[in-house]
Amino acid sequence: MEHTVWSLFPPLLTVALAIVTRRVLLALGAGILSAALLLSGGDVGATLQRVLETFSAVFWTPGEDSAGELNVWSLSVLGFLLLLGILTAFVTLTGGARAFGEWALRRVRSRRAAGALAAVLGVAIFIDDYFNALVVGQVARPVTDRHQISRAKLAYLIDSTAAPVCVVSPISSWGAYIIALIGGVLTAEGLAGSGQGALGTFLQTIPQNFYVWAALGLVAVTVWTGRDFGAMQRYEAEARGELPAGSVTSGAAPGELSAALPVSGSGRTGDLLWPIGVLTLATVGAMFWSGAAAYRAETGQAATLLQMLEYTDVAGSLLWGGVLGVLTALLRWLGHWRRGALAAGSLAQGMLEGLRAMFPAVVVLVLAWMTTDLIGQLGTGDYLAGLVQASLPAAILPALLFSLAAAMAFATGTSWGTFGLLLPITGGLLGTAAPELLITGLAAVLAGSVMGDHCSPISDTTILSSAGAGCHHSDHVVSQLPYALVGGAITLLAYLVAGLSGQFWLGLLTVVLGLAAYSWWVGRAGQPLRG
Template sequence: MTVMSYAESVLSLLPPVVAIVLAILTRRVLVSLGLGIVAGILLLSDFSPLDACQLLGERVVALVWSDGAPNSWNLYILGFLVLLGMITALISASGAARAFADWARGRIRNKRDAQLLTLFLGCVVFIDDYFNSLVVGSIARPLTDRYYVSRAKLAYLLDSTAAPVCVISPVSSWGAYIIALIGGILASHGVSDTGHLAVFIQLIPMNFYAIFALAMLLCVVLFGLDVGAMRRHEQFAQRGNLYDETKGVPPGSNVELPEEGSGKVAGLFVPIGVLVLATVSFMIGSGAMALADAGLPFSLIGAFEKTDVGASLFFGALLGLSATLALVLWQGMAPRLVKRASVQGARSMVPALYILLFAWTIAGIIGELGTGKYMASLAGGNLPFALLPALMFVLAGLTAFATGTSWGTFGIMLPIAADMAMGSHSAMMLPMLASVLAGAVFGDHCSPISDTTILSSTGASCHHIDHVLTQLPYALIVAFISLVGYTVMGVTESVWAGFGVASLTFVLAVLWLKHKSGARD
């Protein structure tokens, strides 16, 4: 049997299933990902041990060197993580994080306000999901720690604002990518009377998962809807245990660093401000250069479509680190402490780097096996067109869950959804495209091998599987609400009917969660 006989078959599901099931059962992420990688490599090599070793070596090398050149995307993202770890550690050691928490104490009255501020920051920083999770986590963590918000809750706040906000924001790396995909799809079907941006705007109210995930997050914060594993983590946090200490120190923590007593609030906001402004400037600048090279006029959406996200994050973080070093040295921090904090900050990101490298490896193997294409092939059949939006939502969710990537799911499933709509009922094209976007974000939220989920855990300094398990019940509830909405929308062919029924289902779900959690207004 050759490798091609495994590709795009049911066996292509084996690597992600092994990794995901073992990660949930054993809570040992690296071991689970490693076994998933081994399963995939064996399939790719037709179970030849020698070929498997060679293939594995090639995949490991490809993480940093590919096609005769450095793998710039991976290296830039890894570098960004290390630099951000150094920035966070220096801010903490300078006393700026504590100064911010002290300053906020007179303005942030309680635990709920601390969570609302985090939610607000997550919605404001919508440029990129990686950027959102890590930067907002660095700003919010000192405050949420002060009010004994568990790291698992913080990770949920970060993850449930990152992708849901980015996927409905046209001025973001996600929005630009989706608009570009939509443009290609419309052109291939001869649709030229509607602008690509206008179509994206029309899709926003149809993206039920993104809308109701944000609404659910707000209700969880306002009404204290802590259920299941989240409830346990919040109870432990009230006793001072912000994360499960039996599993060791999570990525991104700097608990061993001493703090200066002369820290200022500016020591937090100036470095983060430089980081944000520099990153956005690099994103627009690199996109503008790409547009110019292609002979295209400048536009903000076009710049975000063509931008080099990885390089922008890295160089933005480099300037952010420079600003941080300048501030802590001006503050008078001892050079020995500066060095110690920088090294400790870089080391704190090592567990996250390992998990991300393993996740990228298994994602590449899954891509070669055609797991996503196999999932997409399940969309065939002679189902009534009224059920197609709901079907595409489910399949996109399963594909993103199995592959760990929203963007890959968009690329695979959006053209299929458009083809199915044009072949059955063209009026359903936009609802089906929206259901793919929604399903991909849902699957990404639930997947332990998703890089966005990994980075949300890192930004919150939370153990990864703890974040996955605490977020899962909320994601599944919102997915059910969305599925109801897409079913009604397909049957009635009315976006607002689907949205209305989904809204009613959402209210009932919140009331049920209030009863389940024993929350009080």
């Protein structure tokens, strides 16, 4: 069943169940079992064994000549999630979230401004998408809640700014990874000495990454007009109180704290800003430090800024940032306890509540990783990549590569894996047959990977955007999907125009015209701005 059309069944089943039933755990469980069943040839015992091995691999990496070792990367990410839950609880305990909300309410006086705050923060924090998704949610959530913006809308604003900005920023973990891959493509195609280099090639892909500009444009239109369509209309209506609470949302969301948690009456904005600030500075500092140390250990030389990001340990940096952020929050709690504003028992209560609130996100992320692992074993990505035929007209290859990358990222839940598989294929396909379209083709792969990632319920970025916004994962998936599809349709048309004309600026013009048409349509059919 590997590397055949059957390899598409588990991801499609997962996606269909997630959208139809809106029960994410059921959907992921079905995807895991179906993939394991296909890999085991229908043997029930072997299926259960493979499921157990895949679950174990999340926490423990087996070795060929040894007992293996802890999977430090995944454990660090899960640890950061739990630490973020604890930090959120203590920011609430100390009254920092309430004080920041009251402060912002006096300055951010409209729903439009509240949405703009979330979008601007999403663009500004471009170092890493994980970090972006979780931190922006913590800062913006008190403001968007006060202005009755739904958690689904906040998750959309986070998700549709995090990856799109990271994929075009050379000073990010994404940029460093992509530049390294492009360097390999140029070497394989004999272009390494052409003068433009991997960084120069990456910079040329930025204006041709049409989905980035379509996605950011959709965010801008949505924030400015306050008009929505599809499922998002219902979530926004519930947030404004026009529908009964719980009539649309799917229940308790990851990161949602209990109403019984005590709150200090002497909270200040610093009770939120100091922990978040330390978390941010510590994480970014650890990313550069770990990258420099890893590069020096491998080469014996000092690293440049891009080399630091290429070699950085993102997961470990997040963990260190989370530890220092929580310690800062605990110090703020200590001050409130000394003043008698909080009881000693609130320390344990806050920790337990933070862990409880974030546990659902941890479970979903673990199951998504298992699904991604099994789909990788089935060779779903390889099967999709094999659908590209060199005999097709070169002019339609950018649009085809965009569609293929989107399908692959959607099915596998990983944009990085799609980059790693399709960028070399694109280099081999266009480097000889149509070198004038090489940059456009590389950009199309990057664009499609992000678009498919936005649509996929098993994408870790999508899951973490839900967690950061405190939104139930299925609510985020069904409400963001229409926006991602609109952006994808505009982008597909743009790559067709760019490929047929040979002028990438005509593709950019197509994006602008597509956004103008969308703005006109949603202005007539969408939901108006209120408040």
